[in-house]
Amino acid sequence: MRDILASIKRTPYQSIAAFLVLFFTILLSTALFMSLSFLFGFLSQVETRPQVVIFFQSKTSENDIFKLKDELMSTGKLSSIKYISKKDAFNIYKQSNKNTPLLMEMTPQDLLPASLELNAKQPSYLPEIADHIKNKAGVDEVQFNKDIFEKLLSLTSAIRKISFVLFGYLIFMSIMVFATIILFKIALKKEEIEVLRLLGASNFYVRKPFLKEGIFFGFATAVLSFLVIIATLLYFSSAITHYLKGTSRLTFTIASYMFQIWPISPDFMLLTLALACAFGMIIAFIASFIATSKYLGR
Amino acid sequence: MIQFQNVSKIFALGNTALDDVSFTIEDNEFVFLVGPSGAGKTTILKLLLHEYYPTSGDITVNDLQISPKKIPHVELLRRKIGMVFQDFKTLSDRNVFDNIALSLKVIGMPTNQIKQMVMETLELVGLPEKEFLYPAQLSAGELQRVAIARAIIGDRKIILADEPTGNLDPKTTWEIMRILKKLEGKKTFLIATHNTDIVNSLKKRVLVMKNGKLVKDLKKGGYEI
Numbered sequence: 330m331r332d333i334l335a336s337i338k339r340t341p342y343q344s345i346a347a348f349l350v351l352f353f354t355i356l357l358s359t360a361l362f363m364s365l366s367f368l369f370g371f372l373s374q375v376e377t378r379p380q381v382v383i384f385f386q387s388k389t390s391e392n393d394i395f396k397l398k399d400e401l402m403s404t405g406k407l408s409s410i411k412y413i414s415k416k417d418a419f420n421i422y423k424q425s426n427k428n429t430p431l432l433m434e435m436t437p438q439d440l441l442p443a444s445l446e447l448n449a450k451q452p453s454y455l456p457e458i459a460d461h462i463k464n465k466a467g468v469d470e471v472q473f474n475k476d477i478f479e480k481l482l483s484l485t486s487a488i489r490k491i492s493f494v495l496f497g498y499l500i501f502m503s504i505m506v507f508a509t510i511i512l513f514k515i516a517l518k519k520e521e522i523e524v525l526r527l528l529g530a531s532n533f534y535v536r537k538p539f540l541k542e543g544i545f546f547g548f549a550t551a552v553l554s555f556l557v558i559i560a561t562l563l564y565f566s567s568a569i570t571h572y573l574k575g576t577s578r579l580t581f582t583i584a585s586y587m588f589q590i591w592p593i594s595p596d597f598m599l600l601t602l603a604l605a606c607a608f609g610m611i612i613a614f615i616a617s618f619i620a621t622s623k624y625l626g627r
Numbered sequence: 628m629i630q631f632q633n634v635s636k637i638f639a640l641g642n643t644a645l646d647d648v649s650f651t652i653e654d655n656e657f658v659f660l661v662g663p664s665g666a667g668k669t670t671i672l673k674l675l676l677h678e679y680y681p682t683s684g685d686i687t688v689n690d691l692q693i694s695p696k697k698i699p700h701v702e703l704l705r706r707k708i709g710m711v712f713q714d715f716k717t718l719s720d721r722n723v724f725d726n727i728a729l730s731l732k733v734i735g736m737p738t739n740q741i742k743q744m745v746m747e748t749l750e751l752v753g754l755p756e757k758e759f760l761y762p763a764q765l766s767a768g769e770l771q772r773v774a775i776a777r778a779i780i781g782d783r784k785i786i787l788a789d790e791p792t793g794n795l796d797p798k799t800t801w802e803i804m805r806i807l808k809k810l811e812g813k814k815t816f817l818i819a820t821h822n823t824d825i826v827n828s829l830k831k832r833v834l835v836m837k838n839g840k841l842v843k844d845l846k847k848g849g850y851e852i
Contacts, residue, residue: 339720524716527676528777529706530733 333545336538340514344542347510351546354503355609356554358496362604363558365492366597370579370590372485381447381459382472389443389467397465398445406454411446415439442469453482500612507616508623511539515624522624536621543617547609554609555602562593628654629675629785629815634684634694636670636839644670646839647684654784657811659826660819662836668819671836672787675817676708677701688785706734709778709814713790715770717762717777723749724758727776734781748776752806768799775806779814786810788818792825800825 337344385394391414398410413421418441426432449455459473515522525535562569569591573579579591588597629652636645645667652658660668673679674686680696687693693704709730717726724745731741749755752772762770771791778786786807792800804825807816820826826833826848833848834841 335720520716521718524718525729525733526702527678527705527710528730528733529702529704529708531702534733 330545332538333542336514336542340517343510343514343517344546347507347514347543348546348550350503350506350510351609351613352550352553354499354612355547355550355605356557358499358608359551359554359558359601359605361492361495362601363562365488366581366588366590366601367579368485368488369581371576372481373581374576374579375481380449380455380473381462383445383447383462383468384442384470384472385444385467386469387439387442389469391443393467394443394445397462397467401445401447401458401462404458406449406451406458407447408450409448413444413446415441415443418442418444503612504616504619507543507613508620511543511617511620512623514539515620532621532625535625536618539617539621540614543613544610547611547613548606551602551605551609555598555605558601559593559598628652628687628689629817630685630687631671631674632685632687634674634681634686636667636674636679637682643839645674645681648836648839648841649684650834650841650844652815652817655812655815657816657829657831658818659829659831659833660817660836661821661826661833665838666836667839668836669789670839672710672789672817672819675785675787676710677704702733707782707784709780709783709786711771711774711778711786711788711791713793715762715767715774715794717770717773719762722759722761723754723765723773726762726773727780730777730780730783736781744780745776748780751779751809752776753802766799767794768796768802771795771799771803772806775803779810783814785815785817788816788820790820791818792820792822797824804829 383397394412398412401407402410416438419436419438422436422441423433447458449458455473459471462468462471522535573591576591578589580587580589582588583600588594588600590597631648631650634645634648635643637643648667648671660671662668670679674681675688675693677693677698681694685692685694688704689707691704692698698704718729721729727745727748728741731744736744745758746755749758752775754769754772754776757765757769762773765773771794775791778788788807791807792803795803800822807818808829810816830847833843833845835843835845835848
């Protein structure tokens with residue numbers, strides 16, 4: 330640590346420039362990661378809602394409905410299928426209209442049809458499933474918001490692509506700028522490096538201070554970016570809560586581990602911090618390595 | 628042992644720095660390298676440090692062939708050699724202790740051993756209690772002592788010096804030479820110099836260079852060109 334601080338003191342302007350470039354990159358990347366996490370949280374919430382609802386005619390027997398249910402499950406394309414009987418449907422209706430008792434009195438118990446709520450393993454299976462059911466006997470109506478799903482899918486795909494391009498650009502830009510700044514620093518320490526090499530320092534020994542400084546900058550900028558983003562989220566938390574009205578929690582899953590994005594949970598904060606640190610340190614390490622290799626390779 | 632066999636060095640633009648130079652320096656020998664500017668003295672020193680590589684011929688240092696353009700682990704060769712420059716090449720942002728310790732740090736010596744060895748070497752070069760001073764606080768003579776301390780400390784068996792007294796007054800020059808003489812017989816010295824007084828007085832072996840050629844090899848010679 331003493332060596333790193335001494336090195337920063339020896340070339341303060343280059344150090345500040347390197348720090349600011351890295352801070353900008355990590356801040357943008359962390360903000361991008363947070364935004365994508367929220368977006369995928371929304372997406373997974375939408376995906377948990379029934380994607381296709383099949384309403385049956387009143388005359389359709391429960392046996393026929395169960396037969397269809399088994400047939401659909403055997404396709405292997407559904408992640409879940411739920412049967413809502415006429416009675417269940419009435420109870421749900423009753424629950425949602427409990428403040429209007431007059432309306433309830435006028436509604437006969439068998440008015441609402443029985444239904445099946447379907448969730449597909451992949452959204453791309455949905456149109457095929459919906460088409461398959463439409464012509465089945467006893468089916469009254471198939472509700473499938475095809476447009477919404479297709480738009481959502483194309484939107485997430487586009488955002489994913491844009492994010493990759495943006496991430497790529499940010500990484501490339503920061504590595505290039507950081508490497509250039511390190512080359513400036515190396516130029517300022519040319520005599521020191523010359524003496525070190527004549528004394529028999531290995532390439533790694535010459536590189537080490539630059540790599541250590543780079544990793545330190547990566548870590549420090551990641552922590553600072555994380556704090557800035559958390560502070561911003563806290564500052565706007567009431568506005569976000571208001572905007573997300575009706576959404577109690579947002580989650581997304583990585584390798585079967587579910588992270589709660591909103592309200593922000595400690596494990597999600599830890600994940601963001603860890604990713605920001607890893608990202609910052611890797612970028613700074615690569616840039617420092619490129620710069621020192623360019624110099625030592627001469 | 629240092630051995631040059633028919634070594635020539637021609638630079639990219641065609642100027643010949645060394646032309647078919649051959650000599651052998653035994654272990655612990657004290658040798659002066661003299662000659663006018665441009666004679667090839669510095670080229671010989673740089674070849675020994677493998678800063679340059681010869682266009683033709685063979686150079687061997689302690690049985691290690693260092694003629695090829697690329698040699699594996701050049702740092703291991705340089706760890707056997709201490710180099711003293713005319714312009715000292717001390718690092719201005721480090722104190723005397725750190726400047727000398729650098730020579731041991733690069734070889735990975737433990738800190739506790741470094742301290743003891745640096746203090747002993749400071750005593751040897753006549754700079755006790757100056758370890759915390761910075762180069763800007765030292766005279767030219769003191770700076771050269773620091774440079775010598777950095778070159779001789781540790782297990783460096785070959786000491787190369789390129790005009791080590793070039794920037795010093797006669798009194799300080801002799802003080803520096805006295806320090807180097809103290810180590811005679813313990814390390815191999817190859818000192819490139821223009822200083823006639825020293826070469827004539829010490830009566831050591833002298834290699835005389837002229838226009839890139841070794842023109843004389845005098846066993847107990849004086850300065851003559």
